[in-house]
Amino acid sequence: MADVAAVAGVSHQTVSRVLNDHPSVRAATRDRVLAAIDELGYRRNSAARALVTSRSATLGVLTTGSALFGPTSTLLAVEAAARDRGYFVSVATLSTYDTDTMHQALEHFMAQGVDGIVVIAPHDEVAAAVESFRAPVPVVVVAALDADVSDGGSEQDRGPRTMSVAVDQRAGARRATEHLLDLGHRDVVHLAGPSAWFDARERAAGWREALVARGITPARPRVCSWSAGDGYAAGRDLAEAVVAGEGPTAVLAGNDQLALGLLRALWERGVRVPDDVSVIGFDDVAGAAYFVPPLTTVRQHFAELGARSVAMVLAALAGEPVALERIEPELVIRSSTAPPP
Template sequence: MTVTLADVAARARVSPATVSRVLNGNYPVAAATRERVLRAVDELDYVLNGPASSLAAATSDLVGVLVNDIADPFFGIMAGAVQTEIGGPEGSARAGCEKLAVICNTGGSPERELTYLTLLQRQRAAAVVLTGGALEDPAHLAAMSAKLGKLVRAGTAVVLCGRPPMPGGEPVLATLAFDNRGGARLLTDHLLGLGHRTIGYVAGPPERTTTRHRLEGHRAALAAAGLGEGQDRLTVHGAYTRSAGYDATVELLAREPELTAVVAANDTVALGVCAALRERGLRIPEDVSVAGFDDLPFAADAGPALTTVRLPLAEAGARAGRLAVGKEAAPEGGVAVVGGVVVVRGSTGRVR
C-alpha cells in the first residue's frame, strides 16, 4: 500500500501542510516538529512522487559527511580530507566524477544524527561518511542500524571513519576504525617507562565508544604493570573540551595531591589540564607530566609541546572519501584498523 502525505501527517500528529513545509524546506518550522515529521517519514518509508521525486533523484552527486563538531580540528581535518578527495585527483574535479560534499554538524546529538541521515536518504545521496566515535545507547544503535540498512539497500555507499564497526554487522561499504585501545596503551606504557605510578586520567563522555576504548587501553597498561586497583578514583569523566580538562584536573588533585602524571582524553582536554596545573604552581613536566591524544595541529605549539598519540586523521579522511566515491576498493572483510603512534614531546618526563 502506498504511503501518502496524509499518512505521514497522522503519524507525526501535524497537518499535511506542515509535512509539506518540512519536506520542501521553504517555510520555518519548529525544530521539534521538524524532527517529528522526519521521524514519521523514516518510519513509514515515505517517498515523494512526481516532479519532487525526480528532483531528489537528480541529486545523486551528493555526499554527506557527518561530524560531531566541525569547529573541533579532529573532525575538521577528516571532513576537509573527505571533501578534497571526492572532488577528483588532487582536489581538481574530473568531468563526470565530481561530487558535492555536505558537512552535517550533529553537535553530538543522536536525534540530529538520525535526522541528517533521513534527509540524505530523501536526497538519494551517493554516499555518506560518518566520522568519529559512536554513541553507546542500545535504542540509538538499533535506530542507526536500521537507518544505515535502508541507505545501503537504496544504493548509498556508507563509510565509517574513525568509529568501530556497527554492532550486528550492518553491511556498510567500509569501516576505518581507529585503534584507540592500542594507542592509549602505548601512551600509558610510555609514562610507566618514565617511572610514573600515580597517573590521573581525564576521560571523555562515558557513553561514547572513543571514551571507553581509550580508557580500556590505559587501564590495560596499568593492569599489566600491577597497578589495576583503585583506578576509578583516579578517573574523571567530562566533555572533550578545554574547560572539562581544567575542571577534571582540579578534581583529581583534590582526590590525589601526589599525582605525577595526567593522561587526557584528547589534546584539547590536555590544554585544560595544563592550565589547571600551572595555576596551582605545578611545573610541566618537572612536577606533573601531561599527555594527550590525536596530535592535533596545536599540540606541537603548546607550552611545553604536548606528548600525544598521533592518529592519521587526514589520511583516514582521504581514504574514506576515495572509498565513498569508488576510487578505492573496500578493505578485505570491510574493516581496516587504523593505528596511532606515540609522539614524545616536552610535556612528559621522568618522575623526580
Template sequence: MEVRVVVDGDLPRALNIRDVAREAGVSYQTVSRVLNGSDRIRESTREHVQSVIDRLGYRPNPVARALSTNRSRTIGVVTAQSALYGPATAVAAIEFAARDAGYRLSIANLRSGDPGEVRSSIDDLRSHAVEAIIVIAPQQQVLSEVAEMSVDVPIVALGPSGERNSMAMDQIAGARAAVAHLADLGHEFIVHLAGPQDWTEAEARMAGYLRELDARDLRVRAPLLGDWSSQFGYDAGLSLLRMPDFTAVFAGNDSMALGFLHACRDRGARVPEDISVVGFDDIPDAAHFFPPLTTVHQDFVELGRRTIGMLLAQLNGTETTEEPLVPRLIVRESTAAPRPF
C-alpha cells in the same frame, strides 16, 4: 569566473558543452568523452579539446551531468555538528580524498543523535542522489541507528574498529602507547581525564588506559569523565592539584591537556618536573603549548584516503575491509621521569 555567451542580443547564458564543441570543431559527444575520461578518443584530440575547455574556462553543470550519466559523483556525509579537531579534520581529509577521486561531498549536520534526526539526515542525502554515504558522528547512539537502517547505497562509518563497513583509528592502541610511555619513564600513579562516554573514541581511549595499567600491574584509578573542553581540564586540574597523589596525567584530548597545563601553572606545579602530561590528537598548536605537549598523533589524511578507497570499492561491487590505522606517539617536553616522593 563563469563564462557566458550572448545569442542574438538576448540576455547572456552560461557556456555549455555545445559551445565548447563548436569552438573546438568537434562533436559534443567528443567533448563529453574528454570530460568523462573516456579512452575511446585519440590523445591529440583529447589535448586539443582540453586546451579549448581550459581557455574558455568551461565547467560542466553537475546537475546536467548527473542526468546524462545517471551518476551524481556525490558522496553524502552525515556528521555531528562539532568544531572539535578530530571530526572537523576528518571531514576535511575525506573531502580532499573525494575530490582527488572525482567526487564532491554533500554534508548533513546532525543537530542531535536522536534516531529521527539521523534517519531524516540520511533520507535527505538520498533525495539528492548521493552515490554513497559516510558517517562521521562517533556517538554510539548514532552508529547504532545507522547500523539498523536499510540504505540502498554503500555506507561507511568512522567508528569502532572491527565493525563491518567501518574505518577506524585504533584508539585503544593510541591510548596504550600514551600510558606505556609514562610507565616506561617510571610513573606508577597516572590519572586519566576522559572524554564524554557517549563518544566511542572516549570510551576506547579510556579502555586503552585501563588495559595498559592492568597489563603493567599498576594502580587503577577511576577516570574523570569530562567533555573534551579545556575548561574541564582546567577545573579537573584545580581539584586534583589540591592533594596531588599522582605524578602523571593522560588527557583524552589535547584541549583537556591544555586546560590541565593552565591549572598547573596557577597552582604552581611544574610540568614535567612535578607532573608529566600526555594528550591525544596532536592538534596543530600542541607543539606550541608551554611546555610543548607530548601527545598521540592521528593521520587523518590517510584516514580520508582509505575511507574513500573503501567506498569506491563498494561502488564497484567489491567488499573490502581495512585494518584500523594505529596512531603514533609524539614525544615532546611535557613528559619526564617522575620526581621522588
C-alpha cells in the same frame, strides 16, 4: 558538447573521451578540445550526466554540529579526499542525534541521489541511528563500531552496506601510557572524555590495558567533557593532591584541550610539568608543540582517515570487498613527559 565538438573539429565521442580522461586521445586532439572548452566556457551538466551514468558524483557527509578538533578535522579530510577522487560532498550537520532527525538527514541524501554516505559518528546515538537506517547506497561510519551498538545486535543485524573505518584509539592510549610506564611512572591518572563517545571509551580501555599488563591496578578514571575548562577543574584537584604528596606522577588526558586546562591548573598551584607531574594529551592539535611545556600527545592522521573513508565507499560502489579498517596513530614525544621525581 556538440558545440565543443564543432569548434574543435572532432566528434561528440572524442569530446566525451577528453572529459573522462580516456587514454586513447592523442595529445594534440586533447589540447584542441580543451581550447574549445575554454573558448566556449563549457561546463558539464551534472544532472544530465547523472541520468546517463546513474551516478551523481556526490557523497553525503553527515556529522555532528561540534567544533571539536577530531570531528572537524575528519570532515575537512573527507571533503578533500572526495575532491581528489572527482566527487563533491553534500554536508549535513546536526545538533541533535535522535533517530528521527538522523533518518531525516539520511533521507535527504537519498533524495539528492548521492552515490554513498560517510557518517562521522563519534558517539552512541549517531551510530545507533545510522545502524537502523537501511540505505540503498554504501555507508561508511567513521567510528569503531561495537558489535552491540544496535540494542545488542550482531554484525548480521547491521545494514548490508554499512562499513566502518577508524583511528585505533585504544592503541594510541595504550602507547601513551606505556611511554609513561617506561619512564618509571606507576601512578598514572586518566582524565577521560564523555563515556557516550566511542573515542573516549577506547582511549580509557587502552590506558587500562597498559596498566594491567604491567601488574598495576588502575584507579577509576575521572570522566570529563572534552573542554579545557573541565581539564582545568580536574587539574585543580590533582594539583592539591600533588602538593599534599598524595597525587599522581603522571596524567593521560583524553584530548589536548583537557591537557591544556590541566597544565594551567598545575602551573597556578606551582606544580611543575614535567618535574613533578608528566602530562600527555591526545590529538596533536595545531599549537600543541607551543604549549608550556610543549605537549607530548598522540597524533591522529586525519588525511589518511578521510582518504580511506572515501576509498571504502568507492570500492563498495565497484563491488569490491571491504572490511573494517584501523589506522595507527602516532605518539609524538615532547617535553611535557619525563621520569618521575
